[in-house]
Amino acid sequence: MSSTTAISPAAIPRQRGARVQLADLLPRLVLAPSFAIVLVFVYGFILWTIYLSLTPSRMMPVYRLTGFDAYHRLWLLPNWYMALRNIAIFGCLYVVFCTGLGLLLAILLDQRIRAEGALRTIYLYPMAISFIVTGTAWKWFLNPGLGLEKTLHAWGWTSFHFDWLINTHMAIYTVVMAGVWQATGFCMAMFLAGLRGIDGEILRAAQIDGASAIATYRRIVIPMLRPVFLSAVIVLAHMAIKSYDLVIALTGGGPGNATELPSTFMYSYTFTRNEMSVGAASAVMMLMTIAAIIVPYLYSELRERAR
């Protein structure tokens, strides 16, 4: 990789004075508005949400502090436990399958395929369509009475059985399926670019040394794609946590509450059930969990490049 040492203004001989001091400050000044925006609109609002979770807010915010009631109530709700269980399942499977499948497709497409452009578009397009829309198509598709099962029965394969969508234990996996369908193309594109960025010399050297294709991929290529994994995981994790449209369109949170996720839980308790403080408490818990996972990951990844 190319060198990434920073330019230190002091290392370049220049005249000292106010002009230089301004030059020192300029980068920070330029970054400052964005940083300030993030501080206010992200962290400020996070603080507001934390505050709200300590109030008795119902339909609209009430700014009287009353303590941890909302958290007590939150942890008594079976829906919340279901949401936590589901985000663990959904999050892990979503990230693993998207990156795994994306990587596989990228490797396959990298093999000098003739219709590469067309295939790439086919894998990418799901990301372009809002899920409010494709949700209905998927719902039909997976519904035994309307979709795949019915079609296969009509075509003769009568022992085919696929009722995950309406099965309370398996419904969450249909959400995984639909989610993976939507995001795999994007991962594939990222990995494809990463693959193309690998120096051909290294690969040729490995070939000369007699390494098999699989070994080359496993020992050389995939480790070199580590930075791509970082971006992929961040983007996927953010999409998994925020998937609201996906769940609502596909299962509406059902059957029963089998596909409740923290995002649907939070919306439901804040806006539908008029229990804003419980919704805020759930958001705080979600953020804490995300921080617990993402921060160490970021730390380890960013630290690596310290010189």
Place this chain on the structure above:
Amino acid sequence: MRADATAVGPGGGGALGRAFIYGLLLVFAVIFLMPLFVMLVTSFKTLDEVHNGNMLALPQHWTIAPWLDAWGRACVGLSCNGIAGYFGNSIEMVVPAVAVSTLLGAVNGYVLTKWRFPGHKLVFGLMLFGCFIPFQAVLIPMARVLGLLGIGNSILGLILTHIVYGLGFTTLFFRNYYEAFPTELVRAAQIDGAGFWQIFRRILLPASGPIIIVTVIFQFTNIWNDFLFGSSFTSGANVPMTVALNNLVNTSTGVRQYNVDMAAAIIAAGPTLLVYIVAGRYFVRGLMAGAVKG
């Protein structure tokens, strides 16, 4: 950097290996296309056929009435003029939001990689973490802020919101891209006396074509498809197209016209689909140039 695909492995693979690869790709392609196929096929059927027939079957009586309805006759609220008119709103919202957030991301990435200062990793980390905030949590406070600014029920408010919440991603993309950009060029320019903005304008920006495309595509998709902010910060004639589409598709106690819904959905996805198809090659080329390598 390799300019094109190079097969890794035993000389490009034997015939069986190639067949296997193509076969696998084809299977995946079919799976990926299935929902789109269902949507397309449904949009050309009459409602009776949708109710009674097989979801995957081709229409027995092809009709483009659903498409005409979706474009110009379907009801979005009390006015029944289809979703055509809302395209303008979405374009009005997306173009400035994408432009500004991309520009800010570029500048931020530039600063974070070429003008490091103590604490830059923390700043980057904080901005990155901002990507995870759930939008429902910021809805009410954002409404308050927009109200205070006097743009509570306008497209400008939407633009501002999308800029704010797109900053994390655009900064991520540009920062990773500029990380890999050779610093020697920048240093050389500095020795020649170029200042902060000149280096950005003359050296980095011209070479940023690919990553700009990547960021623009990503932001375009996210902002175009957003529903929550669109429905909360605008109403009536101002709403973006996703809200109009939702009004068309969602009905609590009325008859659902699935064929019109599907047609409308495809129309609504049109611009993003177009962007992906046309710029798709630039997308990968842009990623190739080091956007997400870190």
Place this chain on the structure above:
Amino acid sequence: MKRRMLLLGAGMAALLTVGVARAQPQSVEVIHWWTSGGEAAALRVLKQDLQQQGVTWKDAPVAGGGGAAAMTTLRARVTAGSPPDASQMLGYAIQDWAQLGVLADLTPIATKDGWDAAIPKALWPFSKYDGKWIAAPVNFHSTNWIWVNTADLDKLGMKPPTTWDELVTVLDKAKAAGMIPLALGGQAWQEATIFDSIVLTTGGPDFYKKSMMELDPAALDSPTMLKVFQRMATLRGFVDPNFSGRDWNLATAMVIKGDALMQIMGDWAKGEFVNAHKVAGQDFGCYRFPGTQGAVTFNTDQFVFFKKGKDLTPAQAQMAADIESKSFQSAFNVIKGSVPARTDVPDTAFDACGKKGIADLKEADAHGTLLGSMAHGYANPPAVQNAMYDVITRHFNGQLKTEDAPKALADAVAAAK
């Protein structure tokens, strides 16, 4: 830019044509979620009435979730300090908003038009706050109906059931004959709609009041409630295996086609039948849920108005008056399938089911058995309603055993209060 100029030009032209006499054009901006087909057609009657009176209707529709998305939008608008002129609203939400002090007082119009006399007292806890009228009810939908395919029923040689036992007999016969006895869409609110009717038929109006409205723990965790859940489980045996997640109108389609014998649904289902050119009394029959004749569980759509100054704007006042006018009440409800909110509206324009609905309403109002539907937010606040939904749907989907259900219900309600 060009489009804006065109709009500006059109707007100015419109202003000029409205007339020099008016100082400013009058308009009402209305948030609602009636965005398609019959619903929009019904609301358009109001828009046209207002237009004739010189008031422009500025539409602000937000569909989805039975109003949930619209309520979110409303929250954002009010927080931002720019509320609309009016909004559609249901049930307890009206009281919550009134408490915030943002709703306008409609009493002057109510007094002039005699709302107190014409609108049943059952609605007063929702439409009035502190003795003042703050909402204009548009209709009464009732939810304790069954919709039966007449041909199928004749094929079985049965008459419409009027008691629970008769219902089970009919459903058994239908199952034996190879029909799907009960068409159901497996969404929480649909299951809860059935639950409403079963509570009413099993324990009668008094039990309904005690359990659903007063939330008496002794009534919630009681042998009668156990019977209710057992009956829910019985009905579970009469639905086809693919019911989960099905939209309600696809279930209605099953009845229209004749694949299924009946559906338990509110009277908006009539719109589906009418759209499929079926005639009430001939192709399909509307009957009260067996055992509930004499009582009506209702769901009412209402409009609230937001304060824009000390008094109502003239446009708002006009809209409120129009909503409760007899002509509008008749025209609107004929299209929508519901029954007027005013009891003094003649029923000449309504079809057979509509006439029955009006008569049943009068009867229930007279006997104090006009009760708010739990499933649709008129028996208890949203937090409690949704807590009940949770238990009902988990039980129906097999995640909760029947014996445990009453206690679960009592616990959920207690936690949500």
